[in-house]
Amino acid sequence: xxxxxxxxxxxxxxxxxxxxxxxxGTAVANGTLSNINQVTPDGSLTYSQTGTRKWTDPMNGANxxxxxxxxxxxxxxxxxxxxDQTDAAEKNLATLANNQSGRLNDLLGKPIDLSGAPxxxxxxxxxLPNYGQFGGGxxxxxxxxxxxxxxxxxxxxxxxxxxxxxxxxxxTSLGNAGDITRSYETNFDTKRYEDALMSRxxxxxxxxxxALETQLANQGxxxxxxxxxxxxxxxGRQANDARFGAILNAGQEQxxxxxxxxxxxxxxxxxxxxxxxxALASGQFANQAQNQQYTQNANNMQQANAAQQQLFxxxxxxxxxxNAAQQQxxxxxxxxxxxxNDAQQQMHQNGQxxxxxxxxxxxxxxxxxxxxxxxxxxxxxxxxxxxYAQRNQPINEISSLLSGAQVSNPNFVPTQGxxxxxxxxxxxxxxxxxxxxxxxxxxxxxxxxxxxxxLDFLPKPSDRRLKKDIKKVGKLDGxxxxxxxxxxxxxxxxxxIGVMAQEVEKTRPDxxxxxxxxxxxxxxxxxxxxxxxxx
Numbered sequence: 104x105x106x107x108x109x110x111x112x113x114x115x116x117x118x119x120x121x122x123x124x125x126x127x128g129t130a131v132a133n134g135t136l137s138n139i140n141q142v143t144p145d146g147s148l149t150y151s152q153t154g155t156r157k158w159t160d161p162m163n164g165a166n167x168x169x170x171x172x173x174x175x176x177x178x179x180x181x182x183x184x185x186x187d188q189t190d191a192a193e194k195n196l197a198t199l200a201n202n203q204s205g206r207l208n209d210l211l212g213k214p215i216d217l218s219g220a221p222x223x224x225x226x227x228x229x230x231l232p233n234y235g236q237f238g239g240g241x242x243x244x245x246x247x248x249x250x251x252x253x254x255x256x257x258x259x260x261x262x263x264x265x266x267x268x269x270x271x272x273x274x275t276s277l278g279n280a281g282d283i284t285r286s287y288e289t290n291f292d293t294k295r296y297e298d299a300l301m302s303r304x305x306x307x308x309x310x311x312x313x314a315l316e317t318q319l320a321n322q323g324x325x326x327x328x329x330x331x332x333x334x335x336x337x338x339g340r341q342a343n344d345a346r347f348g349a350i351l352n353a354g355q356e357q358x359x360x361x362x363x364x365x366x367x368x369x370x371x372x373x374x375x376x377x378x379x380x381x382a383l384a385s386g387q388f389a390n391q392a393q394n395q396q397y398t399q400n401a402n403n404m405q406q407a408n409a410a411q412q413q414l415f416x417x418x419x420x421x422x423x424x425x426n427a428a429q430q431q432x433x434x435x436x437x438x439x440x441x442x443x444n445d446a447q448q449q450m451h452q453n454g455q456x457x458x459x460x461x462x463x464x465x466x467x468x469x470x471x472x473x474x475x476x477x478x479x480x481x482x483x484x485x486x487x488x489x490x491y492a493q494r495n496q497p498i499n500e501i502s503s504l505l506s507g508a509q510v511s512n513p514n515f516v517p518t519q520g521x522x523x524x525x526x527x528x529x530x531x532x533x534x535x536x537x538x539x540x541x542x543x544x545x546x547x548x549x550x551x552x553x554x555x556x557x558l559d560f561l562p563k564p565s566d567r568r569l570k571k572d573i574k575k576v577g578k579l580d581g582x583x584x585x586x587x588x589x590x591x592x593x594x595x596x597x598x599x600i601g602v603m604a605q606e607v608e609k610t611r612p613d614x615x616x617x618x619x620x621x622x623x624x625x626x627x628x629x630x631x632x633x634x635x636x637x638x
Contacts, residue, residue: 110539113532120163122529127158127167138172146178206497220486224476232465235458241447244440250432254422260415264404270396274386280378284368296353304349308342339628343579350577564589564618565604565625576600580631582607602630 138150155168178186315338324331567573570587577584583606586598604623607630608615614629 110536113536116162118529118532120160120165121532123160123162124165124167127169131170134170134172138174144179145182146176149175149177151175203497203500210497215490217487217490220490221479221482223483224479226476229469229472229476232462232469234462234465237455237458238451240451243444243447247433247436247440250436251429253429254425257415257418257422260418261411263411264407267397267400267404270400271393273393274389277379277382277386280382281375283375284371286368293350293353293357296356297349300349300352301346304345308345312338312342336628339631343631346579347577350579564622565601565607566623567603567605569622570603572598573603581610582630601625601627 140150141148150172152170153173154171156171158167158169159165160167315334319331319334324334569589570585571590573585573587575583576586582602584600585603586600588594588596588598602625604615604625607625608623611630614626616624616626618624
């Protein structure tokens with residue numbers, strides 16, 4: 104069976120030229136289907152091909168004849184008759200307007216006669232009013248007599264106490280209650296427990312391995328055969344599971360011992376806390392007694408200050424009474440001066456009101472003269488408007504003759520023509536190529552599957568550069584075990600457990616090999632052969 108060849112990809116230029124030809128043919132068909140002739144009560148619309156236009160494809164130089172269409176609109180007999188009558192009427196009106204426009208030469212050549220217009224009002228005949236002036240205001244009283252001196256000081260009432268006697272020192276420290284236990288035995292090395300468990304398991308594992316090899320030899324299975332290797336691999340997995348169980352049991356034993364050490368340290372810290380609390384209670388009792396003495400001293404000082412404040416308030420009340428009497432005298436003098444000023448102000452307002460009334464009468468006479476002037480101007484404006492209207496009337500009549508009516512055009516309804524979608528020639532070519540390519544890949548994958556089954560028996564890729572999500576989970580035979588995923592695997596996929604080739608190469612280079620691309624592989628069967636490396 105020969106090696107299959109990959110399909111030849113399609114030529115882009117040939118595919119584009121074929122797609123262009125398909126699109127042009129579809130466009131011409133759609134144009135023909137869309138040109139639907141219409142017939143309405145007011146007329147009809149007809150499409151006809153009147154020629155072609157040459158177009159050359161710039162990609163391959165192919166020439167195409169593109170049809171040229173012409174739309175012809177025809178009125179119905181009734182609408183055509185209306186149009187003929189309208190054209191004749193517009194021609195007659197245009198002729199009449201042309202004849203009448205000759206009158207405008209004589210009309211516009213004569214100026215408007217304004218000899219009969221009313222005379223305009225004369226602003227000079229209006230006399231401006233002579234207004235009276237307001238007199239000055241009366242002289243008002245602006246000062247008041249002295250009513251005495253205001254008291255602004257109060258006699259002293261004695262010194263205020265500002266300090267409190269000392270009540271003793273406050274206790275600010277406590278005696279030492281002992282050291283706190285901050286650490287305990289936390290040795291997490293489980294090797295001694297693992298060694299103890301493995302020393303009991305390894306002889307049995309070796310006996311089981313020897314028995315299995317004997318059994319396989321008795322069954323006629325030779326080393327290197329698929330069945331022999333599968334049985335040996337299954338036994339190796341069971342031995343590894345037993346070793347992982349020993350590792351877990353060793354960790355549990357170590358955790359139990361750490362818990363006992365933690366409990367002992369907690370008991371010591373509780374005793375230290377109890378001694379500290381007793382010292383703290385003693386210090387708080389001493390501070391409370393000192394605070395009670397300080398409070399008594401403060402109360403005595405506050406009582407003395409209250410007596411001093413009472414004497415000060417009495418002196419202040421006496422001064423305020425004297426000031427109130429002086430203020431009453433001042434208010435009476437102020438009220439008398441205000442009454443005198445109010446009387447003088449009222450007399451001044453009366454004189455101002457009389458002057459304002461006289462000026463209002465003069466304004467009324469002036470406004471009457473202005474109204475008479477406005478009436479004369481309005482009569483003149485009305486006369487001029489009538490003269491202008493008489494002059495403009497012939498011009499407006501000629502303008503109206505020049506305007507005409509329009510014929511109703513037929514209302515064509517939008518039509519829904521048939522449409523052909525162009526064939527996706529490019530897509531068909533690509534789909535065909537994709538199908539051929541997938542068939543080629545399927546044949547290639549089938550061959551790769553056979554190769555993969557063969558490679559499953561080879562050493563596993565263990566190079567750190569091929570892995571992700573790496574997390575250390577324990578040790579086996581002195582080699583660190585990690586949980587990881589291979590790069591390219593889904594994030595939610597199952598994780599693998601194994602070693603890192605770079606670490607194993609430092610101690611067991613004999614079980615590490617390299618691929619042509621430099622990636623390292625580890626032979627797990629040789630690395631963990633018979634549970635441990637033989638001494």
